[in-house]
Amino acid sequence: MTPAPDHVVIDGTPAHGRYAGRIARIDWAPLRPRPGWLWRRLHHKRWHYVGLGNEAVFIGVAIVDVGWAASAFAYLFDRQTRTLRANWSQDGLPGLQASNGDAPLAGADAWFRGPGARLSLREAGGRLQLQVATRALRVDAELDLAAMAPPLLAVGPIAGGLAHATQKTSALPVRGRAEASGQRFALDGAWAAVDASSGLLARDTAWRWASAHGPEWGFNLQQGYFGEHENVLWLDGQPIELGAAHFGFDAGRPLEPWRVRTECGRLDLSFTPEGVRAADKNFGFAVSRYVQPVGTFAGTVRANAHAAPRNVKDLLGVTEDHRSLW
Structure with a gap:
């Protein structure tokens, strides 16, 4: 993969x-012609998402700005009891209660403040500080950017919108702790991945997604509004482009096994869910429906079509089936 450019817009055009x-x-902002203020307000979507876990827990945290509204969620899935010990979410007003800065990693500053809730993801000294303080869940964690594999930067066109860009990391070492339902969990030894995205998207946006990361390998797959732009495998510390992704699953029974694979033949994995977080919001003018199972992946990955397969087993991660009318 070629090195990331300095900007997502070059000479007025997205650097796809x-x-x-x-x-x-x-x-x-440098897009030419630049869309009008109202169109940008309705179509510019930004978020920071962190998924982290170890043998005991998986934690998902997101801060989202959809232009005319903001939201955040944080959950803790107990892998030993296979239960959601915390499942918190809240909506708010962008700028007043939430913000996602333009910096995805170095200089990152994303936050949400609502009744009884304070969330933030901020970079300082080469580390991302993740803090969650809600009635349901408290997290104080540090994600180390120093030794990470080169992250993915993907930029691409959007049907019904304009363009989208995402910066995604593979495994980041974690230190910290979490508390939910009166129980404390040590996060030292966990691995985290960050998704920092910003796009001028269509009002109706749908996707399927899979993400899993560990010290040996990790991957990110998406099927939907962004095509194959963000499909990548990290192997031996290097990102490798993947082809179009296919998801095999029963939408009515998301806790049944899934299969994810790519047309290039470099990834073929089964996914065994351990539990699921789901949300179904319908405000009439806006809709958000999704399921995000937590579980483990097993199967094979390859550095290229002719390389010997490498066996993957018990790789912790998530899948997702999501549709937003926003």
């Missing part, structure tokens, strides 16, 4: 492509 490496900011 898949790249390896960090970008300082995801800034659409």
Whole structure:
């Protein structure tokens, strides 16, 4: 993969492509012609998502700005009891109660403040500080950016919108702790992945997604509004482009096994769910429906079509089936 450019817009045009490496900011202001203020307000969507876990727990945290509204969620899934010990979410007003800065990693500053809730993801000294303080869940964790594999930067066109960009990491070492339902969980030894995304998207947006990361390998797959732009495998510390992804699952029974594979033949995995977080919001003018099972992947990955397969087993991660009318 080629090195990441300095900007997502070059000479007024989106720098479409898949790249390896960090970008300082995801800034659409240099687009020419630049969409009008109202269109940008309705179509500009930004979020920071962190998924982290170890043998005991999986934690998912997101701060989302959809232009005319904001939201956040945080959950803790207990892998030993296979229960959601915490499942919190809240809506708010962008700028007043939530913000997602343009910096995806270095300089990241995302936060949400609502009744009884304080969430933030901020970078300082090469580390991302993740803090969650709600009635249901408390998290105080540090994600180390120093030794991470080159992250993915993907930039691509959007049907019904304009363009989208995402910066995604593979496994980041974690230190910290969490508390839910009166029980404390040590997060030292956990691995985390960050998804920092910003796009001028269509009002009706749907996707299927899979993400799992560990010290040996990790991957990110998406089927839907962004095509194959963000499909990548990290192997031996290097990101490798993957082809179009296919998801085999029963939408009515998301706790049944899934199969995820790519047309290039470099990834073929089964996914065994341990539990699921789901949400179904319908405000009439806006809809968000999704399921996000937590579980483990097993199967094979390859560095290229002719390389010997490498066996994957018990790789912790998530899948997702999501549709938003926003």
